[in-house]
Amino acid sequence: MDGIELFSIQETPEERVHDFIPQSFDDYIGQQELKEKLKVYTQAAKMRGEALDHLLLFGPPGLGKTTLSQIMAHVMSVGIKICSGPMMERTGDLVAILSSLNHRDILFIDEIHRMPTNVEEVLYSAMEHFRVDVIIGQGAGAKSVNLPINPFTLIGATTKTGMISAPLRSRFGISERLEFYCEEELRDIILQAAAFLKCSITPDAALRIAQCARGTPRVAKKILRRVRDFAQVANRDIIDLAFVEQALTFLGMDEDGLNKIDNLLLRTIVDNFQGGPVGLETLAALIGEDKETLEQVYEPFLLRSGYLEKTARGRQIPHKKLPYLKKKFFGQNTLL
Ligand code: ADE
Numbered sequence: 001m002d003g004i005e006l007f008s009i010q011e012t013p014e015e016r017v018h019d020f021i022p023q024s025f026d027d028y029i030g031q032q033e034l035k036e037k038l039k040v041y042t043q044a045a046k047m048r049g050e051a052l053d054h055l056l057l058f059g060p061p062g063l064g065k066t067t068l069s070q071i072m073a074h075v076m077s078v079g080i081k082i083c084s085g086p087m088m089e090r091t092g093d094l095v096a097i098l099s100s101l102n103h104r105d106i107l108f109i110d111e112i113h114r115m116p117t118n119v120e121e122v123l124y125s126a127m128e129h130f131r132v133d134v135i136i137g138q139g140a141g142a143k144s145v146n147l148p149i150n151p152f153t154l155i156g157a158t159t160k161t162g163m164i165s166a167p168l169r170s171r172f173g174i175s176e177r178l179e180f181y182c183e184e185e186l187r188d189i190i191l192q193a194a195a196f197l198k199c200s201i202t203p204d205a206a207l208r209i210a211q212c213a214r215g216t217p218r219v220a221k222k223i224l225r226r227v228r229d230f231a232q233v234a235n236r237d238i239i240d241l242a243f244v245e246q247a248l249t250f251l252g253m254d255e256d257g258l259n260k261i262d263n264l265l266l267r268t269i270v271d272n273f274q275g276g277p278v279g280l281e282t283l284a285a286l287i288g289e290d291k292e293t294l295e296q297v298y299e300p301f302l303l304r305s306g307y308l309e310k311t312a313r314g315r316q317i318p319h320k321k322l323p324y325l326k327k328k329f330f331g332q333n334t335l336l
Contacts, residue, residue, distance in 0.1 A: 020196035030185040051104040051151040053173030058161045062218030063178040065157040069108045080106040085115035101152045112156035113163035127171045180215030199228045201239040208244045212257040214301040276316025
């Protein structure tokens with residue numbers, strides 16, 4: 001089994017079909033503070049019969065931004081259209097979507113920071129005045145007409161707030177960050193997903209998967225689906241801790257919750273650079289990954305769990321972790 005596929009935090013078609021999607025805030029586990037706020041905002045907008053203020057959700061991928069938005073639409077009894085920034089190549093693509101929205105609908109744009117600038121500019125008057133400019137006709141006779149659209153709510157999701165332009169950012173009335181999940185929350189998400197998949201798993205086995213899930217529900221559910229495949233083929237009715245341990249080993253995950261690529265990355269820094277620092281590009285070239293994948297998929301967990309640190313001169317292994325990793329990779333028990 002290839003570690004990259006398993007730990008990719010991008011959403012896959014498989015996931016869309018097989019996933020449990022909570023319909024209410026109560027079914028959505030974790031993000032407690034954010035949930036409380038969103039409950040109030042959605043309820044207030046519903047009571048007034050108005051569209052909710054535009055909302056910017058930021059945070060690492062796989063934490064449930066789309067799911068939360070779907071719940072908000074459900075709670076407010078409005079429609080939701082889901083699309084992504086890079087998908088909208090021309091202004092006409094966005095104008096077509098905006099014109100199709102019903103009163104108070106939600107438009108969810110994932111990776112909103114990757115929307116082309118000219119398309120982004122269409123959003124400004126749409127968000128502020130609920131109007132869009134449409135070009136009618138061609139060539140010298142072309143005219144720009146300013147048309148009204150239904151009041152709607154834009155939910156923009158981004159992993160990179162720094163890349164949202166100031167004019168766009170200032171048009172969001174609410175801006176909130178999603179946090180990584182703790183192991184107990186992930187355990188409960190796994191138990192909920194397992195019940196949906198009609199798959200029996202013990203709480204300690206679910207917790208073991210949670211420990212390998214990098215604080216991310218999407219990763220937790222992906223590992224669950226792979227472990228369930230093993231259980232199916234092994235004719236297991238109940239997934240217990242011992243079975244999960246076997247499956248994790250087979251999937252290339254070690255007792256630290258690290259996969260093959262994580263270990264290759266750390267081992268390269270220990271072995272070739274005595275613990276670093278080393279530049280991101282050099283590291284990416286040595287392990288055969290592109291820079292963006294390293295930064296977005298592998299590094300966040302390694303940084304958070306203290307296996308890696310970023311310095312002005314590049315990536316390095318923190319001093320405290322170096323002896324442990326030397327022993328792990330080379331059976332060496334010294335600081336040298
Ligand atoms: N299912 C239940 N809670 C969830 C969450 N926080 N994120 C994704 N899926 C979930």
